[in-house]
Amino acid sequence: MLQSSTLLSVNVLDASSLLAAFGALGVAVIMFAETGLLVGFFLPGDSLLFTAGLLCVPGATSGPQLQLAQVIPAALAGALIGAQVGYVIGRRGGRALLARSGNKSLHKGAERAEELLAKYGHGKAIVLARFIPVVRTVLNPLAGVLDVPVRTFTLWQVVGGTVWTVGVVLAGYGLGSSVPNIDHYLLPIIGLVVVVSVIPIVLELLKARRNGGGAQ
Numbered sequence: 419m420l421q422s423s424t425l426l427s428v429n430v431l432d433a434s435s436l437l438a439a440f441g442a443l444g445v446a447v448i449m450f451a452e453t454g455l456l457v458g459f460f461l462p463g464d465s466l467l468f469t470a471g472l473l474c475v476p477g478a479t480s481g482p483q484l485q486l487a488q489v490i491p492a493a494l495a496g497a498l499i500g501a502q503v504g505y506v507i508g509r510r511g512g513r514a515l516l517a518r519s520g521n522k523s524l525h526k527g528a529e530r531a532e533e534l535l536a537k538y539g540h541g542k543a544i545v546l547a548r549f550i551p552v553v554r555t556v557l558n559p560l561a562g563v564l565d566v567p568v569r570t571f572t573l574w575q576v577v578g579g580t581v582w583t584v585g586v587v588l589a590g591y592g593l594g595s596s597v598p599n600i601d602h603y604l605l606p607i608i609g610l611v612v613v614v615s616v617i618p619i620v621l622e623l624l625k626a627r628r629n630g631g632g633a634q
Contacts (some may be wrong), residue, residue, distance in 0.1 A: 436448060436462075436466060437466070437469060437470055437473060437482055437484065438482050441482060441484060441488075442470075442484060442485070442488040442489050442492040443492065444466075445466060445467070445470050445489055445492045445493050445496060446492040446493065446495050446496035447496060448461050448462070448463065448466055448496065449463065449466075449467075449492075449493055449495075449496025449497040449500055449583065450495075450496040450497075450499060450500035450503070451500065452500065452554070452555055453496070453497050453500035453501045453504060453554055453555060453558060453579070454499070454500030454501060454502075454503040454504040454507070454558065455500070455503075455504070455507075455555075456504075456507075456555060456556065456559065463551065463554070464551065464586060467493055467582075467583060467586035467587050467590065468586050468587070468589060468590040469590060470484055470489045470493070470587055470590065471486075471489070471586065471587040471588060471589060471590025471591035471592075471593075471594065472590040472591065472593065472594040473590075473594075474486040474489055474587075474590075474591050474594070475591060475594035475595050486587070486591060489587055490583070490584055490587055493583040493584075493587055494579065494580060494583050494584070497548075497579040497582070497583045498575065498576055498579045498580075500558075501558045501575040501579055502558075502572065502575065504555075504558030504559045504562070505558050505559065505561055505562040505566075505568075505571055505575070506562060507558075507559050507562065508558065508559030508560055508561060508562025508563045509562035509563070509565075510562075526552070528556045528560060530550070530552075530553050531543075531547060531553050531556050531557035531560045532560060532564075534546060534547060534553070534557065535557070535560070535561070535564065535566070540561070540566050540567075540570050540571070540574065541570065541573075541574045543557070544557065544561065544566075544571065544574040544575050544578055545574055545577055545578035545581070546578070547578070548578040548579060548581070548582035549582060554582075558575065
C-alpha cells in the first residue's frame with residue numbers, strides 16, 4: 419500500500435512525479451482517465467508515455483527504473499479500455515455530461531472532434547484524434563453520441579491507440595538508448611514534448627480566432 423504522504427506529494431500534472439510514485443500502474447491509470455473520462459483532458463498523456471519510455475532504458479536516468487515489458491502493456495490496456503469506456507459513456511449520455519462542463523478547452527476539443535469525424539470519416543478521425551490532446555479525450559464519448567458503429571469504433575480505436583501508445587513509448591526508449599546521460603536533458607525534453615503536443619490546440623485556437631474575425 420502507498421503511504422498517504424507519498425500520495426499527497428504526487429503532482430498529477432507532472433509525468434516524472436506520477437511515474438516515480440506509481441510506475442507502470444500509473445501509466446495505465448492515467449491513460450484510462452485521459453482517454454475514457456471527460457475529467458481527464460488535462461492529464462499529461464504524451465509526456466507520460468515519452469518519459470516512461472526514457473525510464474525503461476537501464477541506467478539512462480537517475481529516476482525510477484521501469485520495464486518496457488510492463489510499461490507497453492499497461493499503456494495499451496489503459497488507453498484501449500479507457501477509449502471503449504468513453505464510447506459507452508457517450509452512448510449513454512455523453513452530450514449531457516459535456517453540456518454541464520463550463521471548460522472552454524473541453525468544448526473546443528469537442529468541436530474539433532466533431533469536425534474530424536465529419537471531414538475524415540470515422541476510421542481516420544478516430545486514429546488522428548489519438549495524437550491531439552483534449553480531442554483524444556472527447557472524441558471517444560462523442561463517437562458514442564453520434565452513433566458510430568461499435569465495430570468500427572473498436573477497430574480504429576485499437577489501431578490508433580496501439581500506434582500512439584507504443585510509438586510514443588518507443589520514441590522515448592529510443593532516445594534514451596542513443597543519448598548518453600539523458601537525465602541531464604530530461605526536463606527540457608519533457609518540456610519539448612509538452613510544447614509539441616499542444617501545438618495542434620494552439621493552431622486550432624488561432625484558426626477559430628481568424629474565422630471569428632472574418633465573420634464580423
